[in-house]
Amino acid sequence: xxxxxxxxxxxxxxxxxxxxxxxxxxxxxxxxxxxxxxxxxxxxxxxxxxxxxxxxxxxxxxxxxxxxxxxxxxxxxxxxxxxxxxxxxxxxxxxxxxxxxxxxxxxxxxxxxxxxxxxxxxxxxxxxxxxxxxxxxxxxxxxxxxxxxxxxxxxxxxxxxxxxxxxxxxxxxxxxxxxxxxxxxxxxxxxxxxxxxxxxxxxxxxxxxxxxxxxxxxxxxxxxxxxxxxxxxxxxxxxxxxxxxxxxxxxxxxxxxxxxxxxxxxxxxxxxxxxxxxxxxxxxxxxxxxxxxxxxxxxxxxxxxxxxxxxxxxxxxxxxxxxxxxxxxxxxxxxxxxxxxxxxxxxxxxxxxxxxxxxxxxxxxxxxxxxxxxxxxxxxxxxxxxxxxxxxxxxxxxxxxxxxxxxxxxxxxxxxxxxxxxxxxxxxxxxxxxxxxxxxxxxxxxxxxxxxxxxxxxxxxxxxxxxxxxxxxxxxxxxxxxxxxxxxxxxxxxxxxxxxxxxxxxxxxxxxxxxxxxxxxxxxxxxxxxxxxxxxxxxxxxxxxxxxxxxxxxxxxxxxxxxxxxxxxxxxxxxxxxx
Amino acid sequence: xxxxxxxxxxxxxxxxxxxxxxxxxxxxxxxxxxxxxxxxxxxxxxxxxxxxxxxxxxxxxxxxxxxxxxxxxxxxxxxxxxxxxxxxxxxxxxxxxxxxxxxxxxxxxxxxxxxxxxxxxxxxxxxxxxxxxxxxxxxxxxxxxxxxxxxxxxxxxxxxxxxxxxxxxxxxxxxxxxxxxxxxxxxxxxxxxxxxxxxxxxxxxxxxxxxxxxxxxxxxxxxxxxxxxxxxxxxxxxxxxxxxxxxxxxxxxxxxxxxxxxxxxxxxxxxxxxxxxxxxxxxxxxxxxxxxxxxxxxxxxxxxxxxxxxxxxxxxxxxxxxxxxxxxxxxxxxxxxxxxxxxxxxxxxxxxxxxxxxxxxxxxxxxxxxxxxxxxx
Numbered sequence: 008x009x010x011x012x013x014x015x016x017x018x019x020x021x022x023x024x025x026x027x028x029x030x031x032x033x034x035x036x037x038x039x040x041x042x043x044x045x046x047x048x049x050x051x052x053x054x055x056x057x058x059x060x061x062x063x064x065x066x067x068x069x070x071x072x073x074x075x076x077x078x079x080x081x082x083x084x085x086x087x088x089x090x091x092x093x094x095x096x097x098x099x100x101x102x103x104x105x106x107x108x109x110x111x112x113x114x115x116x117x118x119x120x121x122x123x124x125x126x127x128x129x130x131x132x133x134x135x136x137x138x139x140x141x142x143x144x145x146x147x148x149x150x151x152x153x154x155x156x157x158x159x160x161x162x163x164x165x166x167x168x169x170x171x172x173x174x175x176x177x178x179x180x181x182x183x184x185x186x187x188x189x190x191x192x193x194x195x196x197x198x199x200x201x202x203x204x205x206x207x208x209x210x211x212x213x214x215x216x217x218x219x220x221x222x223x224x225x226x227x228x229x230x231x232x233x234x235x236x237x238x239x240x241x242x243x244x245x246x247x248x249x250x251x252x253x254x255x256x257x258x259x260x261x262x263x264x265x266x267x268x269x270x271x272x273x274x275x276x277x278x279x280x281x282x283x284x285x286x287x288x289x290x291x292x293x294x295x296x297x298x299x300x301x302x303x304x305x306x307x308x309x310x311x312x313x314x315x316x317x318x319x320x321x322x323x324x325x326x327x328x329x330x331x332x333x334x335x336x337x338x339x340x341x342x343x344x345x346x347x348x349x350x351x352x353x354x355x356x357x358x359x360x361x362x363x364x365x366x367x368x369x370x371x372x373x374x375x376x377x378x379x380x381x382x383x384x385x386x387x388x389x390x391x392x393x394x395x396x397x398x399x400x401x402x403x404x405x406x407x408x409x410x411x412x413x414x415x416x417x418x419x420x421x422x423x424x425x426x427x428x429x430x431x432x433x434x435x436x437x438x439x440x441x442x443x444x445x446x447x448x449x450x451x452x453x454x455x456x457x458x459x460x461x462x463x464x465x466x467x468x469x470x471x472x473x474x475x476x477x478x479x480x481x482x483x484x485x486x487x488x489x490x491x492x493x494x495x496x497x498x499x500x501x502x503x504x505x506x507x508x509x510x511x512x513x514x515x516x517x518x519x520x521x522x523x524x525x526x527x528x529x530x531x532x533x534x535x536x537x538x539x540x541x542x543x544x545x546x547x548x549x550x551x552x553x554x555x556x557x558x559x560x561x562x563x564x565x566x567x568x569x570x571x572x573x574x575x576x577x578x579x580x581x582x583x584x585x586x
Numbered sequence: 587x588x589x590x591x592x593x594x595x596x597x598x599x600x601x602x603x604x605x606x607x608x609x610x611x612x613x614x615x616x617x618x619x620x621x622x623x624x625x626x627x628x629x630x631x632x633x634x635x636x637x638x639x640x641x642x643x644x645x646x647x648x649x650x651x652x653x654x655x656x657x658x659x660x661x662x663x664x665x666x667x668x669x670x671x672x673x674x675x676x677x678x679x680x681x682x683x684x685x686x687x688x689x690x691x692x693x694x695x696x697x698x699x700x701x702x703x704x705x706x707x708x709x710x711x712x713x714x715x716x717x718x719x720x721x722x723x724x725x726x727x728x729x730x731x732x733x734x735x736x737x738x739x740x741x742x743x744x745x746x747x748x749x750x751x752x753x754x755x756x757x758x759x760x761x762x763x764x765x766x767x768x769x770x771x772x773x774x775x776x777x778x779x780x781x782x783x784x785x786x787x788x789x790x791x792x793x794x795x796x797x798x799x800x801x802x803x804x805x806x807x808x809x810x811x812x813x814x815x816x817x818x819x820x821x822x823x824x825x826x827x828x829x830x831x832x833x834x835x836x837x838x839x840x841x842x843x844x845x846x847x848x849x850x851x852x853x854x855x856x857x858x859x860x861x862x863x864x865x866x867x868x869x870x871x872x873x874x875x876x877x878x879x880x881x882x883x884x885x886x887x888x889x890x891x892x893x894x895x896x897x898x899x900x901x902x903x904x905x906x907x908x909x910x911x912x913x914x915x916x917x918x919x920x921x922x923x924x925x926x927x928x929x930x931x932x933x934x935x936x937x938x939x940x941x942x943x944x945x946x947x948x949x950x951x952x953x954x955x956x957x958x959x960x961x962x963x
Contacts, residue, residue: 305737307871380923385737386652390878391922393871397915405908517748517867520741556752563749567728567742575730 009130044070048078049118052087052099052141055483057554064150068186070155079151087117087141090133091138098123102135110134116266126565143324156183160190162494167195169202173234176206179213186269201230212242221257227352228261231268239265275429278543285437285542287504290537291515291520293449296534299492300523301466302483304378305389310512311399312491315369316362316498317507318403320354327354332405354468355417358499366495367488374487382483396512403509411508434504446535449493462486466529521566527576541566601886610791612784623781628900629877630788630856633795637849639876639888640798641842646874647882648806649838653733655725655743656846657869658750659718663847664854664864665754667715668702670710671778671855672809675771687769688762698724698760707774714851715844722843723836730832730839744867751901754862766861768963773855784856791852798845799885806885814838875914879921881928890929 029148044067052297067075081087081101088100099117106112114123123131143151159171172190175183184207191203204226211223212235224242243258291313298306306312314438322342325331331342333417381388416434424431453459464472465482473479501511522541526533541562548558573579612629615621638660645651672686681690685697703709725746734742757763776783816824819829826832854860863869871890880891897913903910916949925931 303737305740332880377919377923386740387922387926389652389737389740390871391919392872394875394915394918394922397911399920401915513868516746521745524738524741543771556756560753561743562748566745567725570734570738570742571728571732572737574734 049099053097061150063224067154070132076155086139089139129583135159165196172202172206176209179210205232224257224261228264256385275354276548281543281546283438285539288437289442289538292519294490294493295519300528308396310516311396312366312494313498315366316495317502318360319362319365320499323358324354362495362499363492367492370491371488411506414502416503476497531579533578605796630791632852633791634849635892636889638846640893641845642877643888645842649814653743654738654745658747658865659846660850661865663714663850664720664860665855667711667851669704669862671770672767676834678724718843718847722840726836726839730835747867751862751865768859882928884930887930924928
């Protein structure tokens with residue numbers, strides 16, 4: 008509610024009357040709009056002078072509705088025709104039906120929708136080229152716009168209504184105030200009410216009365232109106248300091264309130280983006296935290312296992328849709344599709360386990376054929392897996408083509424959620440939730456299952472575990488498969504937020520290794536903290552430097568320096584053995 | 587890994603002959619038209635890679651430090667030389683300006699201060715060694731001081747290279763962005779696009795290679811080399827014996843960076859282009875592949891590996907462009923798994939196999955039946 012002085016000033020007598028009339032008529036208009044509107048428009052079309060026409064259109068402001076707008080649009084488009092009968096009486100007509108041999112159409116009267124008949128009762132057909140259509144001039148169009156704006160304010164869809172309310176503040180035209188005031192009395196939606204308050208205050212910033220301007224400033228400051236920032240800023244700088252000190256003070260207050268709000272929004276937005284980037288890193292690195300952190304294998308093909316997961320998602324998506332044709336090595340393979348209608352949203356539920364399994368299988372194959380011979384030679388496992396990554400990349404190129412393939416993400420991922428001017432994209436929220444779920448699952452597997460117990464035992468002391476009767480070979484295999492499966496999940500996940508191509512994994516591999524090293528090898532909690540830390544640092548630097556690449560380089564430099572301070576990462580696994 | 591390096595078993599005269607062949611015979615044959623200019627130029631490139639491979643081997647094969655940043659030092663050397671060459675273009679560029687073309691294109695009207703001294707060739711030559719050397723010194727000091735070793739060292743050098751590549755891809759570093767430097771004209775007053783200049787560049791490369799190999803051989807045979815190998819085999823024992831291992835490693839790291847940089851500086855005028863894609867971690871890994879394939883822990887193996895892999899690459903990427911990466915990756919996996927000592931180690935491996943076979947035969951000799959069965963089948 009506005010404080011009393013504003014109210015008094017705003018609601019001067021004539022306006023009060025008009026507003027009252029608008030509201031009453033609007034309420035009644037919601038009950039029975041149809042015929043009255045058509046008659047008014049028909050009368051307006053055939054009215055004698057442009058002034059009369061204008062008057063009649065403006066009278067429609069009492070009954071703003073989508074129907075009015077649609078008729079006015081027809082008028083503007085030239086779809087209403089004027090028929091002059093023999094006595095010179097003009098009637099507004101609409102054309103209907105299809106064209107006949109004489110290029111003519113059947114006609115309907117605009118005023119009641121009945122077929123237009125001549126005196127003898129035979130229907131009149133007219134050729135649109137032979138008769139005049141209802142013309143408009145700029146004055147009429149302006150009047151029509153006023154009516155349409157008002158109709159938008161009364162739209163049933165709250166989002167459209169809010170947009171109309173916000174648009175009405177553009178130009179700071181005080182003529183719009185009565186309508187906004189009227190709408191405000193009926194509005195129930197809190198967001199729309201807030202928008203109304205904001206728009207009215209923005210318009211009042213332009214008011215000739217200093218008192219009103221000050222109140223408007225206070226209101227906007229309280230609302231943290233970003234839209235009004237520039238206007239308030241110009242007010243704060245242009246107002247004469249000597250004569251209008253209060254206005255200037257109020258504007259400065261409002262400005263600082265809005266600026267601190269913007270700073271908060273930016274900080275929150277940065278933190279949120281950093282968190283989501285950190286979550287991406289985390290998802291990518293968690294598999295590596297198992298294979299590298301726990302097992303000590305430098306798996307340079309980790310990125311390609313991510314790509315395996317992403318391509319699996321791609322295949323599943325196509326299986327749910329129209330199928331897929333591939334032609335690796337000149338052999339053409341055609342995978343039939345299920346053509347499911349709801350496949351667009353459903354496939355992901357299948358793709359997640361499928362990508363886990365696919366990547367885990369590839370990982371098991373690698374482990375059995377190559378990596379198990381290299382457990383004691385970590386540097387050589389680095390080189391061998393790099394060779395594997397080259398081979399896999401080229402295989403992707405040969406099977407799926409060198410270009411990126413299209414993975415469409417479900418529709419619900421593209422929306423966003425705005426809280427207090429901070430925008431939370433659903434895809435980023437999804438990233439964070441997904442990362443949290445993966446971490447929780449991994450933690451459960453490692454700490455609460457028999458497999459996890461075996462994994463920890465073997466990783467701590469392979470020989471001792473073997474002496475206790477644990478089949479270390481098998482545990483190695485399972486652990487590596489599990490880590491690779493997590494990489495596959497990361498791939499399914501990355502396919503939703505980025506491109507899927509043969510070099511998908513290469514873009515993440517360095518970051519993933521850095522994350523694990525910084526976190527401290529062999530510690531999943533360390534990986535979580537380091538991923539989130541790197542993500543937030545990266546986004547913050549980006550925000551302040553305004554440049555993503557410089558931010559990234561600085562983060563890399565910071566990591567190298569960080570390792571000076573803690574060479575073994577955040578969380579050190581202490582042991583008495585001397586490597 | 588306590589066996590004597592394979593290199594010591596390769597005879598001196600063969601190596602001497604190989605050196606003479608590379609330095610004298612090949613250019614001479616080219617002079618009389620028996621070797622095409624293109625081939626000689628290609629070999630110049632291979633030998634540059636060979637020098638880089640020796641630098642990697644010095645670090646990896648002899649000191650146990652797998653550095654994935656050697657391509658960075660190589661291209662830094664190349665960039666230094668490239669800056670000089672860019673200035674030597676003078677007004678012959680597209681825009682007929684004293685400035686390098688890319689600067690005109692970016693809207694600069696004045697040469698940035700740090701480019702000015704590169705008009706001088708001696709300064710450039712000093713920078714070729716100093717810039718990568720300093721980077722290696724600072725990075726190595728930080729890394730070795732906090733005892734980062736093994737795979738962590740590899741991952742950190744990889745990150746360093748990655749970060750540097752990102753930096754060099756940027757236009758505002760004023761070193762040509764992702765196009766890098768190209769379209770060179772002259773070096774020390776002679777036209778780079780004529781065969782004679784290229785031949786001299788080849789000779790310089792071959793000489794440098796021979797010098798580097800000889801120098802490294804001397805170094806690794808000295809007492810210093812002994813400590814170096816001791817560090818590789820058991821750093822803690824060396825440390826506990828009272829040696830400051832970090833300083834030894836730092837010296838080797840800086841020396842290796844400088845050798846790679848010198849190779850890069852010779853590479854650029856021969857290939858005619860340098861851009862940031864040369865300094866990516868993948869390039870470093872590729873170079874490590876040459877060393878592993880040729881045989882690390884020997885100074886000739888890496889050269890052999892660099893030349894043979896690149897010759898194979900030149901051929902296969904033309905004949906089977908789709909298969910090339912499969913061949914490289916696959917052969918690499920096989921070499922790591924079955925030929926830990928690389929090509930150079932094959933004779934020893936065969937000899938070992940033969941010895942085992944002989945021993946087995948000696949054991950089964952009293953009973954001739956299985957032997958005849960074997961010949962039958």
